Amino acid sequence: xxxxxxxxxxxxxxxxxxxxxxxxxxxxxxxxxxxxxxxxxxxxxxxxxxxxxxxxxxxxxxxxxxxxxxxxxxxxxxxxxxxxxxxxxxxxxxxxxxxxxxxxxxxxxxxxxxxxxxxxxxxxxxxxxxxxxxxxxxxxxxxxxxxxxxxxxxxxxxxxxxxxxxxxxxxxxxxxxxxxxxxxxxxxxxxxxxxxxxxxxxx
Amino acid sequence: xxxxxxxxxxxxxxxxxxxxxxxxxxxxxxxxxxxxxxxxxxxxxxxxxxxxxxxxxxxxxxxxxxxxxxxxxxxxxxxxxxxxxxxxxxxxxxxxxxxxxxxxxxxxxxxxxxxxxxxxxxxxxxxxxxxxxxxxxxxxxxxxxxxxxxxxxxxxxxxxxxxxxxxxxxxxxxxxxxxxxxxxxxxxxxxxxxxxxxxxxxx
DNA sequence: GTCTATAAACAGATAGAC
DNA sequence: GTCTATCTGTTTATAGAC
Numbered sequence: 001x002x003x004x005x006x007x008x009x010x011x012x013x014x015x016x017x018x019x020x021x022x023x024x025x026x027x028x029x030x031x032x033x034x035x036x037x038x039x040x041x042x043x044x045x046x047x048x049x050x051x052x053x054x055x056x057x058x059x060x061x062x063x064x065x066x067x068x069x070x071x072x073x074x075x076x077x078x079x080x081x082x083x084x085x086x087x088x089x090x091x092x093x094x095x096x097x098x099x100x101x102x103x104x105x106x107x108x109x110x111x112x113x114x115x116x117x118x119x120x121x122x123x124x125x126x127x128x129x130x131x132x133x134x135x136x137x138x139x140x141x142x143x144x145x146x147x148x149x150x151x152x153x154x155x156x157x158x159x160x161x162x163x164x165x166x167x168x169x170x171x172x173x174x175x176x177x178x179x180x181x182x183x184x185x186x187x188x189x190x191x192x193x194x195x196x197x198x199x200x201x202x203x
Numbered sequence: 204x205x206x207x208x209x210x211x212x213x214x215x216x217x218x219x220x221x222x223x224x225x226x227x228x229x230x231x232x233x234x235x236x237x238x239x240x241x242x243x244x245x246x247x248x249x250x251x252x253x254x255x256x257x258x259x260x261x262x263x264x265x266x267x268x269x270x271x272x273x274x275x276x277x278x279x280x281x282x283x284x285x286x287x288x289x290x291x292x293x294x295x296x297x298x299x300x301x302x303x304x305x306x307x308x309x310x311x312x313x314x315x316x317x318x319x320x321x322x323x324x325x326x327x328x329x330x331x332x333x334x335x336x337x338x339x340x341x342x343x344x345x346x347x348x349x350x351x352x353x354x355x356x357x358x359x360x361x362x363x364x365x366x367x368x369x370x371x372x373x374x375x376x377x378x379x380x381x382x383x384x385x386x387x388x389x390x391x392x393x394x395x396x397x398x399x400x401x402x403x404x405x406x
Numbered sequence: 407g408t409c410t411a412t413a414a415a416c417a418g419a420t421a422g423a424c
Numbered sequence: 425g426t427c428t429a430t431c432t433g434t435t436t437a438t439a440g441a442c
Contacts (some may be wrong), residue, residue: 024227026227030428042428045420047425050418075275110370150386152363153368156364165309167316171323172327183353194382198400202406203405240410241409248438
């Protein structure tokens with residue numbers, strides 16, 4: 001269940017992912033997906049029954065292709081600062097390759113939060129690990145204590161929002177696409193620095 | 204041009220803003236707006252001609268009701284750290300009152316970036332002021348230099364993303380709506396702290 | 407100005423030939 | 425499996441009565 005068997009199915013699925021992640025469920029058209037796949041509209045229904053089911057598969061695929069990597073890093077026994085750097089670098093790489101993913105996931109989740117429960121909790125992050133690292137580092141005087149919630153949200157924010165706000169940023173700072181790419185690359189260094197500076201204990 | 208004259212027009216407009224900001228252009232239905240306004244569908248067209256024009260008015264209204272305040276703070280002659288604190292506090296207050304605004308604006312702008320040029324550049328921010336403050340503070344050894352772009356994006360990110368990711372955050376950390384409100388209130392202190400700690404010069 | 411009724415266009419889904 | 429043709433329901437938009 002949930003696997004891709006035939007060649008055509010694969011082509012359709014990729015087309016659907018492209019259109020859905022760009023336009024969202026409401027903005028996507030079955031016709032556009034068919035065009036993108038170079039096949040007929042009827043085939044979409046032959047392979048995926050209806051728009052909802054096709055979307056569901058796409059949404060799960062997007063989540064599955066990104067979350068586990070990030071959760072893996074979060075749950076690892078890497079030292080705290082390394083974890084922050086690796087998480088940032090990996091997350092930015094993922095979103096650089098798929099700039100629409102962040103906006104897509106957040107938008108669809110506020111449209112229909114139920115899906116979250118399934119797709120997120122299937123591979124839910126274990127915050128205990130990170131929480132203990134923070135407490136330990138705080139007790140040893142290495143960092144200022146910060147609740148896990150805020151640390152995680154701060155990282156997510158600094159990493160994901162620039163992609164969601166890409167047109168705003170490009171407009172506001174008169175950037176072209178190359179400028180924006182460079183800007184994102186700079187953030188691979190800057191974001192971990194920002195996070196670490198904000199919690200590290202001063203002498 | 205662009206002003207609201209009659210009572211009914213005002214009621215319709217508020218209903219439209221509510222529905223559009225929640226569902227987005229593609230997800231919004233003229234019927235739902237009519238229902239929300241307690242009037243008939245035909246009246247929407249009588250007052251606003253079509254869906255596109257109604258949406259345009261709403262989008263501009265949302266931008267106009269938020270951006271100028273933030274730009275005003277950015278362009279003021281407030282000291283740098285005060286500016287960071289005031290900007291954060293004001294922005295969070297705006298979004299607390301209208302949690303859908305951030306997701307709405309960013310989503311619609313990536314759907315149709317043209318609108319940005321008009322709505323954003325009408326009251327474009329003057330980054331020179333902030334840029335000079337950063338340079339001055341860096342030269343006087345008060346802070347580590349940071350490009351304006353990154354400083355502004357960092358603030359925007361830490362403030363806006365939590366609202367966009369609200370369902371994710373509530374799911375991930377098992378929060379109820381009250382928990383989330385408290386979480387956001389905490390950020391009014393935490394975000395400026397994070398930003399300032401990340402740039403302030405260590406002894 | 408506000409309504410009901412209806413037109414016109416669109417989008418998702420199915421039937422049936424090949 | 426893949427196509428064309430078509431149906432059904434939805435959604436925007438207009439006509440016209442009051």
